[in-house]
Amino acid sequence: FILSQVGIGFIGNTLLLVLLINTFLVQLHTKKPIDLIFIHLILVNIMTILFSGIPEVVNAFGVRNFLDDIGCKVVMYLYRVTWGLSLCTMSFLSIFQAMIITPSNSRWAWLKPKISTYMFPAFFSFWIINMLIYIRVIMRTWAPYNTTEVRPVYSLTYCIGKDPDYIQSAVFRGFMVLRDSLCVFLMVWTSAYMVNFLFTHCRTVQHLHRPSLSPRPSPEAKATHTILALVSCFVFFYWSNSFLTIYVCYKRKIKGLENITIILSHCYPAIFPLVLI
Structure with missing residues (x-):
């Protein structure tokens, strides 16, 4: 199953990336600022698949201990960074679309003409924040055959992570919880705003048209529906x-749940291009 996930995710995201790049380079009249966010998100998805999915596929074919300490540190660090980037970029995507559909009389209307200028600074800050947060992963990750003296905090088929320092571990997790909570709150808040806007817009359109007519949704409404689906997923x-990952960390030898966490971690990168297309 993991092989099909990785295959579908990699091919789908790559094709979608080619289409968007073609839009930017050739079909200049159809490109939109939001496409840059999609391109960044697709690149992050591809990196997530490469740094997490490929090692799982290699392991599925029976290859054991194929990464040394340096390999484990690089793979785990980049996987964690890209997963954090997905969270931050999805949050920014939701905020961006909410600003796009904001009416001119809204109190947030002043952000509408400026939001595009914040795009690259936002991407840069996402990379810096996540790279700094996960530096600890480099120091606490080893190949599974290289150490046995401390119980793993998390254990994958190709790497283990250990963190004997309780205080530093609590600070590290605190930063992750703060980042996650803020990003999810912004996604939920902006999604609720967009749902309310679409509902109000739909009622207004129904009053302006006869019941027998079925007006076609605007491009903004279609894009908003797509982004709401992406955010929900x-x-x-x-x-x-x-x-599940937190639960597995405190329970040893639950092979079934470990496999489920691996599958769940690759579901979103795999279905992202299907939802967007």
Whole structure:
């Protein structure tokens, strides 16, 4: 199953990336600022698949201990960073679309013409924040055959993580909880705003048209529906995977749940291009 997830996710995201890049380079009249956010998100998805999915596929074919300490540190660090980038970018995508559909009389209307200028600074800050948060992963990750003296905090088939320092571990997790809570709150808040806007807009359109007519949704409404679907899928898979991962950390030798967490962690990158297309 993991092989099909990785294959579908990698091919789908790559094709979607090619289409969006073609839009930017060739079909200049159809490109939109929001496409840059999609491109960044697709690149992050591809990196997530490469740094997490490929090692799982290699392991599924029976290859054991194929990463040394340096390999484990690089793979785990980049996987964690890209997963954090997915969360931050999805939050920014939701905020961006909410600003796009904001009417001119809204109290947030002043942000509408400026939101595009915040795009690259936002991407840069996402990278810096997540790279700093997960530096600890580099120091606390080893190949599974290289150490046995401390119980793993998390254990994958190709790497283990250990954290004997309780205080530093609590600070590290506190930063992650703060980042996650803020991003999810912004996603839920902006999604609720967009749902309310669409509902109000739909009622207004129905009053302006005869009941027998079925007006076609605007491009903004279609884009908003797509982003709401993406946000809903992301929040579901992200929190399902997070809760299971925390549970598995405190329970040893639950092979079935470990496999489920692996599957959940690759579900969103795999279905993202399907939802967007």
